[in-house]
Amino acid sequence: MARVIDVTWIVVGAVVAVLLLALVIGLVLARRRRVSLGDEDRQPSRPAGYQGTGQISFSSGTAVQERPDTAEPEPAPSGPEPVAVSPEPVTPEPVTPEPVTPDPVATEPAPAAPKEEILPAEGRLERLRGRLAGSRSAFGQGLIGLLGGGELDEASWEEVEDTLLLADLGQETASELIGRLRTEMAAKGVRTPEQARGVLRQVLVEALSPGLDRSVRALPHEGKPAVVLVAGVNGTGKTTTTGKLARVLVAGGRTVVLGAADTFRAAAAEQLVTWGERAGAEVVRGPEGADPASVAFEAVKHAGEVGADAVLLDTAGRLHTKTGLMDELGKVKRVVSRHGEVDEVLLVLDATTGQNGVVQAKVFAEVVDVTGIVLTKLDGTAKGGIVFRVQRELGVPVKLVGLGEGPDDLAPFEPAAFVDALLN
Structure with a gap:
């Protein structure tokens, strides 16, 4: 009987020992599990380019990680919830760009030498x-x-x-x-x-008042080129006169710049370029319809930059009865005068127009200070007396006369030689 009791206590003790061992093992495992979970919470977040389970899409250069719907969400970080702050919108100050005006002119370079031989100006009237x-x-x-x-x-x-x-x-x-x-x-x-x-x-x-000064003021002074403005009505031969005068100056050893300020007649600039080639002179021109005053100003400016002796400005033909056109001629002179004084204003008259030519001259003289008269087509009229009349009524000398269509048929006016030709 005593032996049976001893065995029973041995069995009970063994069971209790097993239970205690199991309890200890369970506590140890539970503690290890808690430690493991705590370490996992402190692991760094995955980089934006991680490619383990998600897909990467790019927008404006920033990587955004997209996870599948079945994935468990990452645990929220500890600490206070971040507050998103939207910066106040900054309205940039309006910037008004400065107006950019394209250069309205182009410069036709002068040829190395005139394409034609130029006759000397001296004695031309005698020859003609x-x-x-x-x-x-x-x-x-x-x-x-x-x-x-x-x-x-x-x-x-x-x-x-x-x-x-x-x-x-x-x-x-x-x-x-x-x-x-x-x-x-x-x-x-x-x-x-x-x-x-x-x-x-x-x-x-x-x-004819032979004592009047008939020289064309086309020589440089004070380091600046002389400025000659050529004006007149349509058809009098302004562009041709400008080109022929350039040849006279070049023949005298002067450098000349031509300004194509007649921007209303399509062929005017091309015609002046041709004269520039024949005379050996540069031509400053603008697009058709450009502001004549702007082209004239740029021509004078360019002439100063290249050290030319004279700049000749061919202006648009205008009717003396049109007030707006005449005012524009005055504007050309005023604008050019800002860069340098206009030394000469030559009014080109068609000798065949007679009385009408004198009327034109009077109107032009009211708008610009005419300093000299150029009478063209004097070879084609029996009315040579206009030379006397225009001088007497305007008090302005005739300085040049046109006696033909040739490139050198523009002659300095000499009263004695002219009268001798009339009375020959």
Whole structure:
């Protein structure tokens, strides 16, 4: 009986020992599990480019990790919940770009040398006197025939006056000349055509005021190029005159820049470029329809930069009856004057227009300070008397005359040579 009891306590003790061992093992395992979970919470987050279980999409250069719906969410980080702060919108100050005006001009380089030989300016009028055949027949020969017949009665003097009027001298100029002729012929006792020719020559030369300064101011001064503005109505030959004058200056050893300020006539700039090639001069031009004053200003500026002796500005033809066009011519001169004074304003008149040409000259003189007259097409008219009239009524000298269509048919005006050509 005692032996049975001892065995029972042994079995009970063994069971209790097993239970205690199991309890200890369970506690140890539980503690290890808690430690393991705590370490996992402190592991760093996965990098943005991690490719284990998600896909990467790119937007504006930033990587965003997308996880499948079945994946367990990562545990929220400990600490206070972050507060998203949206920065206040910053409105940039409006920036007004400065207006950019494209360069309206282009420069045609001058050829190395003129394509044609240029005749010297000296003595041109003498060489071209044969071109005045029409004026000579109606003016000089008619007057000599009337005056050389001896003592004249009133009817003869009326014929002399009619001849002067037909030659386009105008009433006032004609009356003044007749008074001088009657006085001189009576004082010298004229009886022959040769005597009449001598008196007539003296009176006509004096009427042209030979003492006036007829030089074209086209020489540099104070380190700046001379500025010559060429104006006139349509069809008088402004562009041609500008080109021919450039040849005269180049023949004298001067460097010239041409400004194509006639931007309304499509062919004007091309025509001036051709003249530049013939004369050996640079041409500054603008697009068709550009502001003439802007082109003229750039031409003067360029002439100063390259050290040219003179810049010749060819302006658009304008009717003297159009106030807006005339005002624009005044604007061209004012704008150019900001860069340098305009030394010469040459008004180009068509000698064949007669009285209308004088009216044009008066209107132009009111807008710009005309300093000289250029009479073109003088070889094609019997009205050479316009030379006397325009000088008397404007008080401005005739400086140049055109006696043909050739490139060198522009001559400096010489009163004595002109009268001699009329009376030849």
